[in-house]
Amino acid sequence: MTRPFRVGIAGLGTVGASVVRILSRQNDILARRLGRPVAVTAVSARDRAKDRGIDLSTLAWFDDPVELARSGEVDCVVELVGGSDGAALRTVETALSHGKHVVTANKALLAKHGLALARAAEEKGVALAFEASVAGGIPVIKTLREALPGNRVSRLYGILNGTCNYILSRMELEGLTFADCLKDAQRLGYAEADPTFDVEGFDTAHKLAILTSLAFGTEIDADAIYVEGISSITPLDLAMANELGFRIKLLGVAERTSTGIEQRVHPTMVPKSSAIAQVMGVTNAVTIDADAVKELTLIGPGAGGDATASAVVADIADVALGKSEPPFGVPARTLEKAPRAPMQRHEGGYYIRLTVHDRPGVAAGVATRMAEADISLESILQKRSETAASQDPHGRSGAPVSLVLITYAATEAAIRSAVEKISGDGLIAEPPQVIRIERE
Structure with a gap:
């Protein structure tokens, strides 16, 4: 036997x-x-x-x-x-x-020590398999490592944390605040007692570091990832996104740019027509943009005992069959140290929500600062609160109102500079909200 x-x-x-x-x-x-x-x-x-x-x-x-x-x-x-x-x-x-x-299934371990562990495995001629470390039951590791050798990946992005996607989905559909939805997620077991690792984007960042290495043949560089969480997202932001034809998702994005590999985790507006915008609840999704397959989206359960165990068992089966290819697709010694693409050089569209004083000249002052930073505006919307509108339906109340700007492609540095100057001008009553837009 x-x-x-x-x-x-x-x-x-x-x-x-x-x-x-x-x-x-x-x-x-x-x-x-x-x-x-x-x-x-x-x-x-x-x-x-x-x-x-x-x-x-x-x-x-x-x-x-x-x-x-x-x-x-x-x-x-x-x-x-x-x-x-x-x-x-x-x-x-x-x-x-x-x-x-x-x-x-340990993404934190791999994000920190993956390169050294891969070298150790290769030296001993044994397997180091980690399908379950990213996106639970979705076979994204196997897809990147084994199914796409005829492709050059230009970008990958995804919903990699079910807790955040659940919270944002509930906030959008039910108009809940972040705090109320988080409490409910904790009660249901979707969020930990200390949810920081999930809701502030660090869990997504660890997973993105692994995917980036597989997609681009680079050494894992978790420290290069720009990270923002979802705790600042409000029901108004979600409602405005809906009105503008978007949904807000916490995405991990890795992309080839002229300055290096850009890695970022942050709330993102995605077109409602995109596949990833349809992913609600605790479900995960990863989209891979490559030259031969064009766009490939994998959707499925990103967490849970059975879904994650399914990925673990798949790895066990591969190892039992004798599969022991390099953990990151190529020998660890050939992984490149990719130049970091500074977040300040990121270029794309932006949603900017400013809580401004409802008085003459404010909108003009905002527009002037945007023009000075060479930022072109696609649209400007002003939203007065129901209270302010009822108190003064015909004129300006002086009470804070929301001014929403959608920009054409601009650099992160230009956006930050303009917003900082607007704040310095005393035109806004609250910290600004800035959300990046990821087009299809």
Whole structure:
């Protein structure tokens, strides 16, 4: 009988338990596809007594995941501990140094140490697989690494965090504030008690760093990513986006430019006609722009135990078949250190919402500052609050009103300079809102 491919799982949270269940449920079909069975032989977790709804009684148990990584009981270590350093890093480093294959869902670990770990895996001739690290059940890693060798990617962008997409979707559809929607997301388990990592864009940035390396053959450079979160988005911004034919999404964008690889994470206005604008709730999506396929969009569940476990199992199956291509598509030593494209040089359309004093000359003053910065305006809309309109329906109340500007293509530096001068002129009553527009 062919010896089973032995798997050790470090971390038995929602994803780890789902991996055990899927491997058990799919045991027969996996054995037929792979030519040998896949068997979970060892596990590691903090609490042995916890009821996970799975039978672990026949498995070797390790309190320390690093000891599991050293064990002769396993051929492949599945790291689901989490975190960019500590036990997760030691577990993966130990497994690779002992010549064991590694499957991980840990985007923070890869964003920080991916290059070094890829080199270690290649030196030992073992696999480092991480499909589950980005976009859950969507096979975007495999697509970039294996399905597009005949393409030169020019841009990729995507909704990579289900928590943010859920919040923005609810805010748009129900008119909720960010704070109210976040509380509801926490109650439903879509957001953590401390949601900073998700809502301020850092989770998306880690995932974008991995995709950028795969798409452009560059070393991971998470520090090069410009990051903004969604906490400043208001119901008014979403309503204005809708009126103007857009939706607001938190996007991670990587793009070739004349000055280097531009990497950015921020709220973005996308045309409602685009595929990515239709993605609502906790769903993720990634669009790849390339010369041969033109535009390819992948949409699916970006999180959750079963969806993420599905990607983990797919990696386990590939490793069991003997697939161990370079983790980032090309040998790690050939990955280029791409020049960073400064965010100040980014060029595109902008939505600018200014809360201005409703008095003569204000709009003219704003327009003058825009012209001085060589910024052309596509449209200007003024929105008076219902309260101000009811108090003074025919004239100017002097109360703050919203002035919304849509620009033609302009540089980030020009936009920031103009907005700073408008603020200095005393024309606005609140901090300005600036949202970039991503055209199709």
